[in-house]
């Protein structure tokens with residue numbers, strides 16, 4: 011490609027809307043342009059890089075035995091009602107209406123469609139296992155679209171769905187996808203690490219996310235350098251949470267009410283004149299779950315993890331109760347709440363307590379009377395707890411569940427997600443098969459997503475420097491940029507550039523020739539900004555010595571080679587870089 015024949019609108023300054031560096035570079039390098047919040051057009055170079063990520067995904071899916079299909083983005087709402095997700099996925103579902111006022115939904119994912127397809131087309135164990143995948147546009151009504159392609163309203167996802175005869179067979183399908191994902195990201199030159207993940211409202215039993223470590227990531231991951239345990243904090247547990255903490259000991263007298271005027275928070279009660287450390291307090295929260303109240307107890311220094319709550323409840327339809335709702339339920343305002351049995355209304359709302367409170371004694375909790383608390387509270391003796399659950403968020407420094415060494419927490423970007431689904435969807439949507447003994451059984455499913463557009467941006471987030479993007483060769487829009495420094499038509503520079511351009515293309519190298527009538531400084535800046543892995547400078551001075559210069563974008567090494575050997579040398583460098591990424595994938 012010749013630079014002047016395509017569209018590469020580079021920008022010196024990043025538009026103010028771009029908060030993170032990868033978003034700024036997507037715009038500055040002329041890869042994408044925003045149409046509306048969370049909705050982007052791909053320009054030629056952005057599209058080339060995107061197609062390369064897609065190709066890697068496709069090759070690895072094919073290699074893992076998955077079969078490519080293409081499912082409709084426009085879907086009837088009835089199938090979402092049938093799976094039960096019309097309600098649970100309501101927040102992200104875009105709805106559109108046709109001229110007959112009939113409602114349709116725009117696909118955020120495709121479990122419903124593929125399971126119905128399998129229900130119709132797969133009848134026998136002889137047709138299993140099957141794994142179907144597609145690479146297509148998805149739509150999600152995100153509350154907060156941001157960071158460019160990272161959290162978009164319209165984006166490209168690869169989604170795959172496996173159907174198996176048994177749990178063991180499904181486990182193998184899961185393992186195969188897990189390995190394929192590892193290869194996909196390695197081939198993209200992206201460092202990722204898998205973490206245990208929450209299965210959320212999609213349901214299922216086992217799940218891993220593939221994470222890219224990044225300060226700008228929207229996820230937090232707890233990990234142990236000792237044994238390799240790693241989990242999304244939405245799911246992570248520690249020795250502390252697992253009940254390893256000894257309860258506060260003592261022969262406690264009966265609970266005793268005492269006045270605490272003006273106390274609103276855990277903090278207030280921990281200060282003079284009370285001086286009760288947060289870990290001796292019980293935090294009492296009230297949530298409204300699908301319109302019914304739920305009282306939640308945690309240790310005063312712990313935070314409620316809403317993802318764990320959602321997983322335990324099986325719904326995301328909940329919110330903190332308002333102060334008025336709380337007052338009419340418990341007769342007191344936040345700051346004085348508690349679950350001492352005698353202070354609860356009749357009938358009492360359900361009370362869930364975090365595991366860490368199990369067996370705790372000598373605790374302080376609100377009395378459900380404004381400005382009053384109880385001391386000498388023995389959780390087992392005095393509180394009314396209906397259910398125990400792990401509801402707290404782990405913190406850095408707590409002991410790893412597996413080996414006890416201190417956990418660390420870092421931020422990360424989720425680029426891929428693998429799930430074991432079990433039979434939840436196959437049962438609801440009728441995907442069954444006749445087994446070897448003639449019995450009809452539901453298929454055991456898995457589902458597997460890669461955010462293709464998010465992956466593209468994550469590569470930039472991980473691989474850039476002060477001058478711009480540093481593309482891994484496997485996903486670069488072009489592998490080589492030829493940069494003639496003097497563009498006069500009859501000079502030797504242009505002729506050599508043209509010759510190299512032809513020669514490299516013959517070698518199967520993807521090359522762009524910067525044929526603009528621009529100063530060398532402008533060309534260098536743009537080439538570095540876009541981030542082509544190799545640049546060949548062709549200028550009069552070096553040509554006088556019969557040489558051109560090859561510069562690597564990563565690391566910046568420069569070597570001069572003779573004009574005659576240039577094409578062979580550049581091709582060898584590109585091939586070596588391609589090979590290195592393939593080898594990294596194993």
Ligand code: ATP
Nearest residue numbers: 159160161162165167424425426427459460461464
């Ligand atoms: P998130 O937690 O970031 O909202 P998710 O867990 O809802 O993502 P999945 O349903 O697991 O996402 O989708 C599979 C993949 O699709 C994700 O791993 C991510 O890479 C990508 N993805 C999800 N939502 C978006 C989005 N709004 N914009 C771009 N990519 C997305």
Ligand code: MG
Nearest residue numbers: 219424426427
């Ligand atoms: Mg996910």
